[in-house]
Amino acid sequence: MVRNPERRAALVDAAIEVLARDGARGLTFRAVDTAAGVPQGTASNYFASRDDLLAQVTAQIHQRIAPDPDEVTAVMAAPPSRALVVELMGWINRRVAENRTGYLAMLELRLEATRRPELRAELTRAIRATLDDDIRFHLENGLPGDRTAVVLIYLAMTGLMLEQLTLPGVVPDEETEGLISALVDRAIGPEDEK
Known part of the structure; x- marks a missing residue:
């Protein structure tokens, strides 16, 4: 997995935006990449699975609110x-x-x-x-x-x-x-x- 904390945080923030806008079914790596404005495939380099992404969102969302x-x-x-x-x-x-x-x-x-x-x-x-x-x-x-x-x-x-x-x-x-x-x-x- 890639280790760039700023990029990871930006991807998690983008995932929060996608989750709020499109719901859980719309939360895909492709949608996160698009929302974050990064090349397709970036999110999959930072998160092992969709469950991993959801876990990161769960951890980050409390800090955000x-x-x-x-x-x-x-x-x-x-x-x-x-x-x-x-x-x-x-x-x-x-x-x-x-x-x-x-x-x-x-x-x-x-x-x-x-x-x-x-x-x-x-x-x-x-x-x-x-x-x-x-x-x-x-x-x-x-x-x-x-x-x-x-x-x-x-x-x-x-x-x-x-x-x-x-x-x-x-x-x-x-x-x-x-x-x-x-x-x-x-x-x-x-x-x-x-």
């Missing part, structure tokens, strides 16, 4: 509160809209994982680790709500993201902010009134 640590620090400057949880969920929702391709590719990976046990195992491990990190982040930062509340919010936000990415007219944009606030209220309770 992860928030910038400086942005996290800026958002977390506010004191822990229900309002901050609402702001964090709104921020996550905006990030999905800003990186639509990455999240659509993630949805395609999830669908493909239902047919590929090895991909399912790897994707399950990666998503579980991300959820565990989210729970730890929430609890360690003293945000209101327990572990169950964080999991409920995760599941509800995942559903909202699915609707917005695939059928955006189901939940109109103008309703999203109020729904997120209501979700947090129901999962962790409303802000104490003092």
